[in-house]
Structure formats: structure tokens, C-alpha cells
Amino acid sequence: MPLTLSERALSISPSVTLAVDTQAKKLRAEGLDVIPFAAGEPDFCTPEYINDAGKFAIDAGITRYTPAVGTLDLRTKICEKFHRDNGLEYNPSDIIVSNGAKQVLFTALSCLVNPGDEVLIPSPCWVSYPEMVRMAGGTPVLVHGCEENNFVVTADMLAPHVTEHTKALILNSPNNPNGCIWTRADLQAIADLAVEKGFYVISDEVYEKLIYDNEEHVCIASLGDAIKEQTVVVNGVSKSYAMTGWRIGYAGGPRKVIKAMASFQSHASSNANSIAQYAAATALSCGDVYIKSMIQEYDVRRKLMHRMLNEIDGLSAQLPKGAFYMMMNLTKVIGRSYKGTVIDGSTKFAELLLNEKRVAVVPGLGFGDDNFARLSYATSRSNIVEGCKRIGCFVNSLD
Ligand SMILES: Cc1ncc(COP(=O)(O)O)c(C=O)c1O
Structure with a gap:
């Protein structure tokens, strides 16, 4: 037997976010001051009362x-x-409680998807969804949203992609990478479609608490008994409580699905860390005062980054409604060149920006749209000011 890797392993693309992060860390280790706009985690520390619970x-x-x-x-x-x-x-x-929302999502897909099944994913989307669907043997079907509609993919846009093979839809509101939020009306229409056509909804709500301007977060499963019976609601403590390293995610869903996920997980990893579970129980039962102060700070940073990016000639960004990411529109800089190197897409843009100006952003290609780069504003105001200045300087130097 040849000593090959499995076809499944060979079909998985490495995460672009991690690739940028690795290069940024390498430059930082060389003593360079890299502005971290690529990070996908709060820069705040876990609140002390949660740490105390862990201790x-x-x-x-x-x-x-x-x-x-x-x-x-x-x-x-x-x-x-x-x-x-x-x-x-x-x-x-x-x-069910797992090692982060990531494991919950993977387990849910593994328990719902058969080879040949299709999973609808509004895009731009979080890099891991399409890969997880492939790992589960399914086919990701990306349905593209556009900036003019705040990237929200509606039921009308999804409907033409529903086939007899459609097994599930992955919803992510508030959204990574673009910060958009599906309204109650948007979700009601999607719920009606899912019930009528008979597919599951996996609703990833890890950014639920991070919303601005009095926007409303609506959970699709709350829109009626029928949709609740075919929805797995995924959440976690990583983003809301600045607990990324503790690795606690969870889901609520139809009992038969949760039961299957429990069996799957019992063989794959058993329980999530017992200490982290105790700390997470404290996080979920001690109110949201800490979250409110985090949101206030994210809000200031969001507006600051939005203003500074839009002041750069050739770039633009919409004000996100939730999460802590912003999509920077590169349409007007793609095709231009830096010292003779043509920027042919978001990957080249991100590579040059990191190596020449030491600003780490994630190419939109990884999220399904090569005309954008994703910036995280989960970093200090001073980093945002400095990073946006460097981006402006880079763009102004393009031919
Ligand atoms: C949309 C989305 N879902 C899930 C996760 C994973 O969260 P966790 O840390 O709970 O595994 C992330 C993390 O970046 C994310 O952006």
C-alpha cells in the first residue's frame, strides 16, 4: 500500500487567516512592529471573576x-x-458543550451531511465553513452577497440554489467577515424557505453579543416551532467573554441531532475541559456588564477605522453592524502596481502590505471575495490610527 495521505486530508486548504498570522508572527519575532489587523479574537483579557472561577x-x-x-x-x-x-x-x-464553537460546527456537519449533500453558505463567509462541509463529505454551495445590500443573502437569493440535495444552510449573524446582521424579516423568510423545502439551519451566533447602534439580534430558531425543530443554534464564550483560549462552545437543537452529536463527540474528543466548563458557567450566569464595556470600546474603534479607511483615496469600507471585522473594498487598487509588482488580487495586496508596511490584513479570497481584505478592529485605537496611516501611505504610493 503506498504511504499516501487520505483524499480527505489532501482536499483541505490551509486556513488563510492562520497563514497571515504565521507570517505576521515571524516578522514580529524579527523585532518588527506589525499592526495586527488580521486577528480573529478580542484583545481584551478574560474578566477576572471568570479567571477566579477557573482557579x-x-x-x-x-x-x-x-x-x-x-x-x-x-x-x-x-x-x-x-x-x-x-x-x-x-x-x-x-x-451539547464542545471544545469551542468550531468543534460544535464540525460535529453538527458530520452528523447531518452525507456524501453528495449540499450545504448552502452565504458568502463572503468564515474560512472554515466550506472546508468543514468538505471534511464532512458534503459540497459547499456559496451564495454571494453584495456590498450594496450590506452582504446580506436573502431567502430570494438562496431559493434558486436549493436542490433536492440541499441538506443544510449555515447562517452567521452577526457575520464574520463583514459584520452584517440579518433582520427579523430576512430570517423569517429564510425560516419559511427552510421549512418548506426541508433543510437544516446551522445558526452560528458566536458574535451575538457584539452588535452596535441598537441593532437587534434575532435567533432564527425563535421564529416558530417548525424552524426550531430543524435548527442547531451554535454559540460560545470565546468572543463574548474574551475566552478564546478556554475553548468552550455549545449548541442547542433538536434532541435527535444533539444525541447523534453527543455519540460522535464521545468517540472523537469526550468532554470539553472541566475547568473551562466551570468558568464558562460563571461567565453565562454573572450578567453582561463586562460585555457592555467591551462593546463601547469596539464601537469607538469601529467608527475610527471606518472613517480613516474611507479617507484613503482608492479604498472604501462599509460601517459594520456587528462583530469586530470590516471589509475593505480593494476594487480600485487591484490592477495597480507597487514598485513594478502588479496587485492582481487581495492576496498580493495583503502580502505587499505586510512585507512593505507591516500591516497584517486577511485577503478576502479566503472568505470568498477577492475584491476585499478583512480587517479586525479588535486592537487598540493607537494601532488603528497607525495601521490606517500605513495603509494610506501604501495606497498613495501605487502606480
Ligand atoms: C464565525 C465564527 N464561528 C465560530 C468561530 C469559532 O469560535 P470558537 O473559538 O468558539 O471555536 C469563529 C472564530 O473565529 C468564527 O469567526
């Missing part, structure tokens, strides 16, 4: 295996959260 868990010996689906205490707190924030009624048996 308590260690000292109290909460360091053993837990049920594979998560502790009853955490799943009860998650049910309370779904009730409080989303108007959803779940029982702890309808809940």
Missing part, C-alpha cells in the same frame, strides 16, 4: 472527566441563557 475549579478538584456532552450545571446555565437572550426553551438534554 477555584482547579483548587476544588473539578479536574476529572465530565459527561461527554458537558456538565449538567453548564448545560442548565446554557438553557437559561437561551431562554433569557433568545426566547428559546431547551432542556439540558437538548444541549
Whole structure:
């Protein structure tokens, strides 16, 4: 037998976000001051009371295996959260806790998708969705949104892509990479389509708490019993509570789906970290005061970055409604050149910007749109000012 890798492994593209991050870290290790606009995580520290809960868990010996689906205490707190924030009624048996929302998503897709099944994904989209669908043996079907409509992909846009093979739709509101939010009306139309045509919705709501200007976050599963019965609602503590390293994500969904996910996870990884589960239960049950202060700061940064980018001749960006990312429109700089090198797309733009001006951004190609780059404003105001100045300087020097 030849010592080959599996076809599945060979079909997976490495994450572009991680590639930029690796190069940025390399430059930083060489002592260069790289502006980190590529990061996908809060720059805030985990709140102290949550850290204290983690320390308590260690000292109290909460360091053993837990049920594979998560502790009853955490799943009860998650049910309370779904009730409080989303108007959803779940029982702890309808809940699964995993190593981050990422594992929840992968497990859900692995339990729902058969080879040949299609999964609809509004795009631009988070880099991992198409790869996860492929890893589960399915076919990602990207449905493109456009900047003029704030990137929101509506039911009317999805409908022509629904076939007899459509098994699921992955929704992500508020959205990474563009910060758009689906309205209640948008979601109602999508729910009606999903119920009529019979496909699952995997609703990734990890940025739920990070919304601005009194926008409303609506969970599609709250729009009726029928859609709730075919929706897996995915969330986590990484983004809301600045707990990316703790690796706690969770889902609520139809019992038969959660049960299948529990069996899958019991063989793949067992339970998420017991200490982190204890800390996450504290995070979910101690109010959102900390989150509010984070949002206020993100809001200032969002407006600052938006203003500075739009002041650069040749670039533009829309004001995002949620999350902490902004899509920078590169249409007018693609085709121009830097010291003889033609910028033929977002990858070359990001590469030159990083190597020449030490600003790390993620090429839009990885998210499904080569005319954009994604910038994260989960970084200090001074970094935003300096980074935007460097971007302006770079663009002004193009031929
Ligand atoms: C849209 C989206 N979903 C899920 C995740 C994963 O979150 P977690 O840290 O809970 O695995 C991310 C992280 O970047 C994300 O952007």
C-alpha cells in the first residue's frame, strides 16, 4: 500500500487567516512592529471573576472527566441563557458543550451531511465553513452577497440554489467577515424557505453579543416551532467573554441531532475541559456588564477605522453592524502596481502590505471575495490610527 495521505486530508486548504498570522508572527519575532489587523479574537483579557472561577475549579478538584456532552450545571446555565437572550426553551438534554464553537460546527456537519449533500453558505463567509462541509463529505454551495445590500443573502437569493440535495444552510449573524446582521424579516423568510423545502439551519451566533447602534439580534430558531425543530443554534464564550483560549462552545437543537452529536463527540474528543466548563458557567450566569464595556470600546474603534479607511483615496469600507471585522473594498487598487509588482488580487495586496508596511490584513479570497481584505478592529485605537496611516501611505504610493 503506498504511504499516501487520505483524499480527505489532501482536499483541505490551509486556513488563510492562520497563514497571515504565521507570517505576521515571524516578522514580529524579527523585532518588527506589525499592526495586527488580521486577528480573529478580542484583545481584551478574560474578566477576572471568570479567571477566579477557573482557579477555584482547579483548587476544588473539578479536574476529572465530565459527561461527554458537558456538565449538567453548564448545560442548565446554557438553557437559561437561551431562554433569557433568545426566547428559546431547551432542556439540558437538548444541549451539547464542545471544545469551542468550531468543534460544535464540525460535529453538527458530520452528523447531518452525507456524501453528495449540499450545504448552502452565504458568502463572503468564515474560512472554515466550506472546508468543514468538505471534511464532512458534503459540497459547499456559496451564495454571494453584495456590498450594496450590506452582504446580506436573502431567502430570494438562496431559493434558486436549493436542490433536492440541499441538506443544510449555515447562517452567521452577526457575520464574520463583514459584520452584517440579518433582520427579523430576512430570517423569517429564510425560516419559511427552510421549512418548506426541508433543510437544516446551522445558526452560528458566536458574535451575538457584539452588535452596535441598537441593532437587534434575532435567533432564527425563535421564529416558530417548525424552524426550531430543524435548527442547531451554535454559540460560545470565546468572543463574548474574551475566552478564546478556554475553548468552550455549545449548541442547542433538536434532541435527535444533539444525541447523534453527543455519540460522535464521545468517540472523537469526550468532554470539553472541566475547568473551562466551570468558568464558562460563571461567565453565562454573572450578567453582561463586562460585555457592555467591551462593546463601547469596539464601537469607538469601529467608527475610527471606518472613517480613516474611507479617507484613503482608492479604498472604501462599509460601517459594520456587528462583530469586530470590516471589509475593505480593494476594487480600485487591484490592477495597480507597487514598485513594478502588479496587485492582481487581495492576496498580493495583503502580502505587499505586510512585507512593505507591516500591516497584517486577511485577503478576502479566503472568505470568498477577492475584491476585499478583512480587517479586525479588535486592537487598540493607537494601532488603528497607525495601521490606517500605513495603509494610506501604501495606497498613495501605487502606480
Ligand atoms: C464565525 C465564527 N464561528 C465560530 C468561530 C469559532 O469560535 P470558537 O473559538 O468558539 O471555536 C469563529 C472564530 O473565529 C468564527 O469567526
